[in-house]
Amino acid sequence: MKQRLNLNLVISMSCYSSLYKPSLFHTTTNADIKAYLVGKLQTCKDLTSATLTHSKAIISGLSYDTFTTNHLINCYLRLLRIDHAHKLFDQMSQRNVVSWTSLMAGYVSHGQPIVALRLFHQMQASLVLPNEFTFATLINACSILANIDIGRRFHALIEIMGFGCNLVVCSSLIDMYGKCNLVDEARLIFDSMCIRNVVSWTSMITTYAQNAIGHYALQLFREFNHLRLDKPNHFMLCSVISACASLGKLGSGKITHGVVIRRGHDANDVIATTLVDMYAKCGCVHYSTKVFRRIQNPSVIPYTSMIVGAAKYGLGTLSLQLFEEMVDRRIKPNDVTFVGALHACSHSGLVDKGLEILDSMNVKYGVMPDAKHYTCIADMLGRVGRIEEAYQLAKSVQVERDGYALLWGTLLSASRLHGRVDIAVEASKRLIESNQQVAGAYVTLSNTYALAGDWENAHNLRSEMKRTGIQKEPGSSWIEIKESTYLFHAGDISNCNQRSEMLSLLRELEERMKEKGYVGGTTGVVFLDVEEEAKVEIMSLHSEKLALAFGLINTPKGVTIRIMKNLRMCRDCHETFKLISDIVERDFIVRDVNRFHHFNNGLCTCGDFW
DNA sequence: CTAGGGTTAG
Structure with missing residues (x-):
């Protein structure tokens, strides 16, 4: 009979057994047991067998052993039991750099990078020195948080401690600078590297792709292929396709799709999703649909990609059909999916449907509408001239700072389009007061006045812009x-x-x-x-x-x-x-x-x- | 001989 072990009991035992002197058990057979248990832990697929192995380790007197405990910690982390891993870590008498790094990496991959940073603070007090593994983990945490201030401090520490030449550390640094939109600094790291591999090249290509400089991404990809160092893998191809998408380079996108097929990555869902997005952005929704239909069991992301693609292209009905299809298949839509569905309504004039979806979001799907959804609705109402409703909506909802500019910027454009000078004035005022989109607000308000025939105010605003030096970047x-x-x-x-x-x-x-x-x-x-x-x-x-x-x-x-x-x-x-x-x-x-x-x-x- | 880097929708 299979009996589930009480994990807390096992962990308590582990604490208790550490009272015994481990040296008593240090025999040759013990080394064999240790090797056996570590092997078990590395392949362990469920919590029951993990706890079983854990208890065996305790019985064998290995709870004092740092190496074995590190394995246990990593086993629990792999099984997504960060709580157990942390408890074990707390009970360790001799933590080494691996123990610390493992736990930090666990928190980073489980979406708690701040906890990882806090652990590093404790680690510094413990006199255990960080190594290149630790720094790669910490830089990854900064990358996720997009916190360049802390990131730079780690970078300095990396240079001081002599890890500035490590391949993995450099790749993570490139990624971090890229995610913080500091492309030039990412490139400096890339250029300084004496050894590069597919990952470092991918990091740099991704940095370009994600920072609206797709041309550089494609150029670097060509360079990589020319050097024939290695074959591009699915990570790299993903970024390249994404660069094609942002550039609208259909030709390059098709060529890269060819590479995907030749290299046998066409069954990869992430690649397929990127292709769906790329074809839609290149104006070939038909191809998007073809690629999408080849995905066996599309998750929420491929569905959303397809919904958004169809919506932006003006195929509102197709977009909403796909939305219903995914709901029927019991795939839970998320906040992005709703942006797509609302976009579809907005671009196809399906106002009532849009309002219905907004109402259903929280009630039926448990997704709280936020600024981006309200912005879609305001946009939708604005398009059909229901500007007053859009205005009332904008006034009634509470949104965070970034969302605020998005919402009132939309309202400003809508009121300009419908000649509602009063609302345009209020929206501009809100934008200028919150110090967001200031130049855009000036220009649009000026245009609203001009449209209403109020040349004087239109002109005055332009003069003021010139006087105060506010400049609008031309689109x-x-x-x-x-x-x-x-x-x-x-x-x-x-x-x-x-x-x-x-x-x-x-x-x-x-x-x-x-x-x-x-x-x-x-x-x-x-x-x-x-x-x-x-x-x-x-x-x-x-x-x-x-x-x-x-x-x-x-x-x-x-x-x-x-x-x-x-x-x-x-x-x-x-x-x-x-x-x-x-x-x-x-x-x-x-x-x-x-x-x-x-x-x-x-x-x-x-x-x-x- | 335990720990680390790169990919998808807005």
Whole structure:
């Protein structure tokens, strides 16, 4: 009969048996027992056999033995019993660097990096010296916390203690600097290394990919392949695909997909999820669906990736179908899934459905709506002109600092779009007072005044910006046609070689939009030239959707037109996509700049004109 | 001969 051992009893026994002198048991047979027990502990798959081995260790008088106890600690950590591991650790009479590092690593991998840092503090008092393993663990903790202040202090300590040349320590340092958006410092570490392996290359590639410099990521990947040091593994391929996604490089993405298949990683769920995301961001939701359907049992992340991809592309119905499908398959949606589902409602005009989902979040799925969900709802209401409701919602919810700017920034854009100067004024005030998105607030408020015909206030705001030196970074977008990339900066066409080509494309687009039944509405789009502040031009576009889909460029005449900006937020963006594809007779894609992986969870908002 | 580094959705 199998009997479950009482673990607490075993641990108490372990304490009690330490009263005996371990030297009594030090015989050759004891060494054999020790080897046997350690072997057991390393392969142990369940708590029952772990406790059994633990009790055997106690009976054999090994509870005093640091080496055996370290194995026990690691066994409990592997079985996710950090409490037992810590208890054992507390009872040890002789802790060595492995004991300390094991426990710290346990806390880091179980999502408690702060506890690991606290343990290091205690370790310093204990006179046990940290080694390269300890530092790799600690840097990992800083990386998760994105705490560069503590990270730098560890880095200094690493150099002082002479671990600055260790391969693993360096890889973790690259990762930490990367996660803190300090790309140059990550590169300094990478360049200083005398030996590199796949992991260090991957860390550097990932740093580029996650910091919106996908081109460098791809360049480094090419370099890695050229050097033929090693074959890329699934970690590296993941980062490379993710870089292609952020660049919208469909061609490179497809090539990397080919590498994935050739190297036999196509059954890897993480890779598949990255591919789903990449194809969606490159405007090929059809391919996303194909890759997604090959995943055997998609978890919440692949589902969410697919839901978000479809939502952004304007396929709201598909997105919501997938949402229902995952709920039917009893896969629990999380906060990100709801961002996707609400995005779908917002971009497909399914307002009632969106409100219904918001209400169901906590009640049915136990996910508390937060700022990002309220922002989706405010965006959704704003798009259909229910600006007053959006305003009341924004006023009624409590959100944290970052979410606050997101929410009121969305409200500001929505009120500009619908000419609600009163709300725009309040939203800008809130943003400026909280010292967030200040330049954007000034510009959008100024544009709102201009749209309402209040040129005086519009002009005054511009003057004040100039006087106080507040500057808005111009937005940019780029399109890729075959091998060439065309970059546009907001309010600047000077670097555009295809100026006349672009203009004729625009004119043709307008014609096509008219043919499609877009009546030239009264949607006036107001543009202020930042360089020549007095110049105000109003341009009426045939469709608000067209206006949203286009990024800003300045024509030689000073008229500002939006070209391909925020394509993904346009309700009919796939329609627009098709139209433009028809005209240029090629596939192309558009990406936004400034997409930071770790610290920018900014949502696309309606009328996010910059 | 116990402990350490790199990947996915917003």
